Amino acid sequence: MKTLKGRWSLVTGASRGVGLHVSEGLALLGSNLILHSRTLAHTESIASKLRALGVQVFAVSGELSDQRQVDSLLDAALSQAGQIDVVYNNAAIMTPHRSAYFETPAEDYRTSFEVNVISLARICNRLVPPMIARGWGRVVNLTSGIQDQPELSAYSVSKAAVDKYVRDLAPKLAGTGVHMNLLDPGWLRTDLGGPNAPNDPSSVLPGALVPAMLNDGISGRFFRAQDYAGMTLADALEKALAK
Numbered sequence: 001m002k003t004l005k006g007r008w009s010l011v012t013g014a015s016r017g018v019g020l021h022v023s024e025g026l027a028l029l030g031s032n033l034i035l036h037s038r039t040l041a042h043t044e045s046i047a048s049k050l051r052a053l054g055v056q057v058f059a060v061s062g063e064l065s066d067q068r069q070v071d072s073l074l075d076a077a078l079s080q081a082g083q084i085d086v087v088y089n090n091a092a093i094m095t096p097h098r099s100a101y102f103e104t105p106a107e108d109y110r111t112s113f114e115v116n117v118i119s120l121a122r123i124c125n126r127l128v129p130p131m132i133a134r135g136w137g138r139v140v141n142l143t144s145g146i147q148d149q150p151e152l153s154a155y156s157v158s159k160a161a162v163d164k165y166v167r168d169l170a171p172k173l174a175g176t177g178v179h180m181n182l183l184d185p186g187w188l189r190t191d192l193g194g195p196n197a198p199n200d201p202s203s204v205l206p207g208a209l210v211p212a213m214l215n216d217g218i219s220g221r222f223f224r225a226q227d228y229a230g231m232t233l234a235d236a237l238e239k240a241l242a243k
């Protein structure tokens with residue numbers, strides 16, 4: 001499991017939920033980390049905890065609905081790490097539940113696309129070309145299995161856009177050493193998923209690490225973290241390779 005040791009990973013939305021567990025999982029595999037949230041204070045204690053595992057950890061902040069802040073957080077991440085080898089585009093917002101779904105305001109779509117799609121693409125625009133130039137990189141873009149819920153359409157169509165983005169880019173990455181894949185963490189009891197979700201947030205591991213660990217040269221895959229819940233990482237990787 002040498003793939004991630006000594007690499008630099010950027011995890012957006014690392015302060016809680018999926019991002020927190022992914023960051024811990026990456027640190028345990030020896031990856032150095034750039035932890036993102038909207039406020040540095042949100043990742044302070046996590047950074048200390050992960051440093052104790054023997055990896056380097058820096059924190060950056062930025063509101064992802066503001067593209068200037070996206071640029072600034074990337075400037076800060078790159079000046080601290082030198083390079084980013086792995087990115088988990090994990091941070092996202094869930095728009096309000098609209099029972100009157102034909103009255104969903106345009107603002108829901110605008111904000112959701114700004115945070116969940118446009119920032120993600122901007123981060124990829126900045127980080128993927130250098131990965132290609134170095135011949136190695138992993139991009140894991142968080143998506144969702146949400147369907148048939150028009151009450152949350154501003155959120156769900158933003159995730160459909162992420163799926164399309166990844167699938168259209170995937171053929172261009174063939175042979176570059178850079179993988180870009182999709183990860184559905186499953187419905188989890190996080191702030192975004194709410195208290196009625198069936199799964200504990202910790203159940204994203206080890207599945208969430210699979211797309212960063214595989215060396216199969218394939219992009220555009222849709223990984224479901226819950227397919228690997230309760231497994232060891234080694235077994236999860238074997239299962240993913242067999243698919």
Ligand SMILES: NC(=O)c1ccc[n+]([C@@H]2O[C@H](COP(=O)([O-])OP(=O)(O)OC[C@H]3O[C@@H](n4cnc5c(N)ncnc54)[C@H](OP(=O)(O)O)[C@@H]3O)[C@@H](O)[C@H]2O)c1
Binds near residue numbers: 190192
């Ligand atoms: N939970 C689920 O059931 C579920 C299901 C399917 C897919 N997903 C996907 O999994 C990913 C993680 O979800 P989660 O449940 O872990 O979410 P979460 O618990 O709500 O955490 C969201 C993270 O994103 C950051 N964030 C939120 N809004 C932001 C903004 N406007 N700009 C910058 N950062 C922002 C938060 O940072 P702060 O500390 O600054 O608030 C936090 O670290 C998302 O892409 C989500 O769509 C989740």
